[in-house]
Amino acid sequence: MQSNSDPRIIQPVELRVENVAKSFGSFVALQNVNLTCKVGQVTALVGPNGAGKTTLFHVIGGNLAPDSGRVFLNGMDVTGLPPYKIARRHVGRLFQDVRVFPALSVAENIEVAFLHRSDYSLATTLAWWRAEAREKDRRERAMKWLEFVGLADKADEPAGELSYGQQKLLALARIVALRPALLLLDEPTAALSPAMTKKMVDLIRSLVAEQKLTIALIEHNMGVVRDLADYIYFLHEGTVHTHGTQKEVLENPAVRELYMGLSGGMAI
Amino acid sequence: MNLFAQLLGNGIVQGAVAMLYAAGFGFVYRSFRVFHIAMGAQFVFSCYAFYLCATMLRLPLALAVCGTLALSVLFAAAIEWAVYRPFFHKGCSSGVVMIASLGVMIVVENLIALAFGNEVKTISNQLEPSIVFSGLRFTRIQLLQFFVGIGVFAAVGVAVRFGKWFKALWAMGDQPELLPVLGLPLMRLRLLVMSIGGILVAIAAMLISWDIGMDPHVGMHYLLLGSVAVFFGGTDRYWAWGAGAMLLSVLQSLAVWKFSARWTDLVTFGVLIFVLLFRPQGLFGVSKRLEEAK
Structure with a gap:
């Protein structure tokens, strides 16, 4: 692991997204999305399938140009830069599906x-x-x-x-080998066994604790979100519906109804 | 016995050149996952570029070779810019790109026929006298073909083995969209692949056209041999492309010994089908886990 005395240490990065909108034909994927991922924190993006979470990662990572709005890294506008230039600004991305070079x-x-x-x-x-x-x-x-x-x-x-779980670990190792300051993790624990999920969560936690990485996390596993997230944005139909601390978002009745299909005092 | 040895020797010489155009096809196929039919056009273009530089412009040999290589790289880049890249950006299937690639070959062949005519063109090589080794006769151009073919293929092989950038080209074939995420400029790497392929095909085209001349329709023959060699050896390994090309060329040459030159294609494709039935990954290819096989 990188020690704090390492002269090559990467400067921490704060991510700010301002008024981002993206449509595909008549389908509005993102609409006036604003969010901030603070340095050394895990910011979770939760919401139902089709809410626009992965599209937002595509916009941040340079895979998609937004129709409007800006993306800033430490105040520097990086909107529309190609993905390899975003990656060279110390942004690492882990995809939802496992991707290694077999x-x-x-x-x-x-x-x-x-x-x-x-x-x-x-x-x-x-x-x-x-x-x-x-x-x-x-x-x-x-x-x-x-x-x-x-x-x-x-x-x-x-x-x-390698097994599926090991390939996911390899993909994580490859991304952190880039020495990113900001990590975009798209469902890092999807389809992993409980033991492998715990390992992945422990690794992500150690990255935040030891390297002060800024992490944006898309996750459907609420146990993982509870374990890792410092701040949560709930996306619904392409907009930020609610944001706040775990308590503020996960106990919000509208979120519980829209996302988890729970009502009243039912436990998550 | 002498005829057998002579045909074996001829097959090895042909194999040395075939390794180059097989590698030219293999690089593009392995990195782009596109059946690079336009390689046939690349071959014909390089033949005529060499003819233009060496015979029509009467440039000194070294300049003619450099000029041909430069024109061939430009041609390869043009295929990437005008055809492969737009289709890649649109996310088209490999079948669609293959048809477009076939279109490139047909258009280029016809344009060259319009410009240079359909008759066979030759390049005066002034290297005709033969050399005899233990009863086997080789022309000097055959020796040149053998040593240049083996030398260039081996040099590129060393680069593939030890050059880390070649790892990126291999990686491109499996997960192209992942390379930019790792900070690598995918479009420049694609251009690099086309350039390497173009240079290898151009060297083979010069060696062959210098020996036996050219016509606008030779591309398909070398495309078939090159592509069959890659699948015969195994698509995932550079050395397997060379081994496949060498084995096929020797087989084709020896087929003449027992049958006649008319049956060489039957032997080539018969062997390919037989091998792929039992080893779909090719003779020297790597078998994949079921999850990886697409």
Whole structure:
């Protein structure tokens, strides 16, 4: 893990979304969405399927340009930048479905995350006399993140041979290997076993505690939301319906009715 | 026995060149997941670019080679910009892109036929005298084909094995949308793939057209051989493309020994079907978990 004395430490990032709207033909996916993800906090986005949560991640990550509105990272307008430029501003994204490179080894999956850095420029690549040292350094860095998620013993196996849960852990390790300051996690525990869900939650918690990452989390598992979220936005039909602390949102009667199908004092 | 050895030798020489155009097809297929029919157009274009530089413009050989490579890279980039990239952005199926790729080949073949005519064109190589090794006769251009083919394929193989950027190209074939999330410029990487493929095909095209000449319709023949070699060897491994190309070329050459040159395509496709029935991943390919197989 990165210590606070590391000179290469990344500056924390605050995410601010202002009046974002996005439509697909006549379907309004997002309408005047405003939210802020504060540094070192886990901000959860909850809401029914089709509420616009993943579309909002697409807009923040640069995969979709909003029809209107702006996205700011530490006050800098990044609206409409291509995804690779957003990623280079230390924004990491974990997708809802598991995505690894099955033909590459587990360690190579991590090493792909290092490629955009200056140590892969043409000049450094051609410096063959330093190749061995570079290779060793890359391997050590990859192993550090594999140890973090408990996959170090599988470093040389093809990633395609890992189980579903292990592939999700590998995807998380690869994203944190980018050394992000802001993580966009889209249902990180979807389809995981209870034991694997606990492990994923523990890893996310340690990322926040030890690295002060800002995390935006989409999650349907209310147990996970209760475990991790400092602040919650409830999205419904493309708009922010309610936002606040766990108590303010999860105990809001309208949220309970619209999202969880609960009424009155029924427990979640 | 001498005929067998001679045909085997000829097959190995043809295989050395086939490794290049198979790799040219393989890079695009593996990275884009597109059946790159336009590789046939790339081949024909490179042949005629070489003819233009070496014969019509009478450039010195080194300049003609450099000019051909530069034109071929531009041509490959044009295919990406004008055809593959727009379809990629629209999220079209690989079948649609394949048809568009076929269209590119037909259009280019016809344009070249219009510009240069349908008759066979040759390039004076002045390298005709043969060399005899233990009773086997090879022309100097065959030796050039062998050493350049093996040398370039091996050099690119080393880059694939040790160059980390090639990992990104492999990764692109599995999860293209993930690369930008990792800070990698996907569109530039696609251009890189097309350029590498274009250079490999161009080198093969120059070696072949210098030896036996060209006509506007040779592209399909080399497209079929290159693509079959990639599937025969296994689509996921660079060395398997080369092994597939070499084995197929030797088989084709030896088919002449027992049958006649008319039956070489029968042998090629017969062997391909037989191998794929028992090893769908190719002779040297990696079998996949059921969840991965799409």
